[in-house]
Amino acid sequence: MTGETAAVDVSIPSIARVYDYLLGGHDNYEADRRVGDFFINDLPGSVAIAHANRQALTRAVAAIAADGIDQFIDIGSGLPTVDNVHQVAQRHRPGAKVVYVDNDPIVLAHGRALLQTDDRTTVIQADLREPEAIAQHADVRRLIDFDKPVGVIFSAILHHLNDSEDPRELVRWWVDRVPAGSEFYISHFRTGHNEETSAAEEKLQETFGRGRWRSDAEILALFGDDLEILPPGLTYCSRWRPAPAAPDVETIGVAERELTVWEHLIACVLARKP
Numbered sequence: 001m002t003g004e005t006a007a008v009d010v011s012i013p014s015i016a017r018v019y020d021y022l023l024g025g026h027d028n029y030e031a032d033r034r035v036g037d038f039f040i041n042d043l044p045g046s047v048a049i050a051h052a053n054r055q056a057l058t059r060a061v062a063a064i065a066a067d068g069i070d071q072f073i074d075i076g077s078g079l080p081t082v083d084n085v086h087q088v089a090q091r092h093r094p095g096a097k098v099v100y101v102d103n104d105p106i107v108l109a110h111g112r113a114l115l116q117t118d119d120r121t122t123v124i125q126a127d128l129r130e131p132e133a134i135a136q137h138a139d140v141r142r143l144i145d146f147d148k149p150v151g152v153i154f155s156a157i158l159h160h161l162n163d164s165e166d167p168r169e170l171v172r173w174w175v176d177r178v179p180a181g182s183e184f185y186i187s188h189f190r191t192g193h194n195e196e197t198s199a200a201e202e203k204l205q206e207t208f209g210r211g212r213w214r215s216d217a218e219i220l221a222l223f224g225d226d227l228e229i230l231p232p233g234l235t236y237c238s239r240w241r242p243a244p245a246a247p248d249v250e251t252i253g254v255a256e257r258e259l260t261v262w263e264h265l266i267a268c269v270l271a272r273k274p
């Protein structure tokens, strides 16, 4: 699906809307809620994956901004939720520019409504598998200066691609397109090996008919071998640079507590082009 003409068929569940439902959003329809309810009711722990993923993304955007990057391309951005990438980025760098890219037409509609008053942020409808079309889009050319480092975000999207669609090649396209100092963030489902979690993997494959959960080595290989992997490397989203616990509250930090089986299913990693 390319361009901005595709209509929304609400009888077919969409990745963006199911995910929105799991995060507690309201931009979803019955078909999406039916899939979401399967996770909520039959695999309740699995909902934690969506939250762990989203929170890690927030921390990653803050980290990229702290590294001095003030322009972001968020590919497979999803529906607007709390603490969207542009809000996090602009909190740290008020002039930050953000392009959201998603192939679901509903993301474009809701994103435009959210961003009406923000001329540093835009949302375009385009397909991850057509990177040239993304880079050539008028809004991308207007906002992104490809002579300066860019933060390229692939959060919870590459596991929706089959191997035959060559996700590594797509990541490498962006690595080659942006200058040294650019950073790349990936969060990705990890292959699970127990009965409980494999039901989640099966349900997602069955519902959307595509994609693959990958091993840690396969996820890292998506970057190629010439990027600098930034600390702490590839790890569970819940453990990726966790926010420090408030000093006056007695809490068990995520570093000390055991992760649930579900939290083991999503990992993330940040890398820099040297």
Ligand SMILES: C[S@@+](CC[C@H](N)C(=O)[O-])C[C@H]1O[C@@H](n2cnc3c(N)ncnc32)[C@H](O)[C@@H]1O
Pocket (backbone or CB within 6 Å): 015, 016, 017, 019, 053, 054, 057, 075, 076, 077, 078, 079, 101, 102, 103, 104, 107, 126, 127, 128, 129, 154, 155, 156, 157, 160
């Ligand atoms: C699970 S959501 C992740 C949303 C957000 N990146 C996050 O991590 O919170 C995956 C998103 O990728 C989008 N998507 C799936 N396949 C895509 C493709 N081929 N091109 C662009 N977007 C795609 C879906 O529409 C959905 O919004």
